[in-house]
Amino acid sequence: MAEPTAERMTAPMATRTEETLARAVEVSRRYGDVLALDGLSLDIRSGELVGLLGPNGAGKSTLINLFVGLRRPSSGRVELLGGSPADPARRRGIGVTPQETGLPANLRVREVVDFVAAHYPSGVERGALLERFGLSGLERRQIGGLSGGQKRRLAVALAFVGSPRLVFLDEPTTGLDVEARRSLWEAIRHFHAEGGTVVLTSHYLEEVEALAERVVVIGQGRILADGTTAEVRDIAGVRRVTLTCDDLPGLPELPGVLSTERDGARTHLLTTDADTLVRSLVRADVPFSDLEIRPTSLEEAFITITARESRAA
Numbered sequence: 478m479a480e481p482t483a484e485r486m487t488a489p490m491a492t493r494t495e496e497t498l499a500r501a502v503e504v505s506r507r508y509g510d511v512l513a514l515d516g517l518s519l520d521i522r523s524g525e526l527v528g529l530l531g532p533n534g535a536g537k538s539t540l541i542n543l544f545v546g547l548r549r550p551s552s553g554r555v556e557l558l559g560g561s562p563a564d565p566a567r568r569r570g571i572g573v574t575p576q577e578t579g580l581p582a583n584l585r586v587r588e589v590v591d592f593v594a595a596h597y598p599s600g601v602e603r604g605a606l607l608e609r610f611g612l613s614g615l616e617r618r619q620i621g622g623l624s625g626g627q628k629r630r631l632a633v634a635l636a637f638v639g640s641p642r643l644v645f646l647d648e649p650t651t652g653l654d655v656e657a658r659r660s661l662w663e664a665i666r667h668f669h670a671e672g673g674t675v676v677l678t679s680h681y682l683e684e685v686e687a688l689a690e691r692v693v694v695i696g697q698g699r700i701l702a703d704g705t706t707a708e709v710r711d712i713a714g715v716r717r718v719t720l721t722c723d724d725l726p727g728l729p730e731l732p733g734v735l736s737t738e739r740d741g742a743r744t745h746l747l748t749t750d751a752d753t754l755v756r757s758l759v760r761a762d763v764p765f766s767d768l769e770i771r772p773t774s775l776e777e778a779f780i781t782i783t784a785r786e787s788r789a790a
């Protein structure tokens with residue numbers, strides 16, 4: 478039997494549910510005057526597919542860089558697979574796709590895959606990997622001859638080369654068209670369905686909603702919300718109240734209305750308190766019809782959370 482490696486020794490833990498694979502405890506990270514992370518705590522548990530969502534500069538990439546050992550926290554503690562992210566043995570259990578990758582233009586696709594695979598004790602079969610990421614038939618192509626979308630898919634595929642337990646994907650679908658994005662989602666779902674754990678960041682809110690079970694909203698280096706997509710919507714508590722009303726300019730000052738939008742005969746009001754809004758409309762005798770109230774999209778909820786946060790700051 479082969480000698481147990483650090484990876485094999487941690488393997489039995491993989492069968493336990495709720496194992497914490499990555500943990501940030503009261504983590505702050507400063508770059509000069511910029512406080513990129515501000516006392517943030519987060520646990521990533523085995524089997525989760527977590528979407529980190531936040532505006533530019535929120536601290537998402539910094540958090541990933543701390544988890545994967547590329548940066549150290551200014552204060553606080555980061556753990557990866559039960560140890561330090563600086564430990565190469567822990568890092569062999571993860572896969573990473575950074576926000577930007579500069580793969581050598583003169584290397585062939587298969588050479589890059591094999592080079593990365595050589596850093597891991599076991600890996601996936603090259604042909605199967607390339608097929609899953611829509612790169613079949615490109616083994617002999619030089620990186621410089623790939624399209625932008627193919628390069629990005631290869632960069633994401635490389636995170637999966639070493640059969641990791643946990644992958645960190647920083648904006649995996651940037652620059653991909655709709656079809657390529659959807660097939661990448663399929664590959665990520667496949668990994669997750671087989672027990673893999675995924676942390677991804679995205680600006681595509683549709684992507685987080687489509688993929689993630691757990692959404693962590695980050696703003697100004699802190700966690701603003703952490704829950705299921707439905708819970709994050711509830712945290713925002715934002716509802717879209719739509720009605721037909723000819724006399725919009727005559728509407729009284731309405732409570733809790735965040736935005737008003739006119740779409741032909743219909744008026745959409747985004748509100749944190751739909752019940753009070755509707756009561757006020759009735760009390761003010763506003764002649765509305767076809768009233769409709771529904772939850773907002775995650776995007777709308779997200780904008781509301783961040784807007785509230787910056788107003789509070």
Ligand SMILES: Nc1ncnc2c1ncn2[C@@H]1O[C@H](COP(=O)(O)OP(=O)(O)OP(=O)(O)O)[C@@H](O)[C@H]1O
Pocket residue numbers: 508511512513531532533534535536537538539540576
């Ligand atoms: N190496 C660095 N040197 C100086 N400041 C940095 C560095 N890396 C990040 N920052 C700053 O830290 C803050 C957080 O950046 P980070 O890249 O983590 O955010 P992000 O949420 O990933 O943003 P984006 O969605 O734009 O990628 C920003 O203000 C950024 O300018």
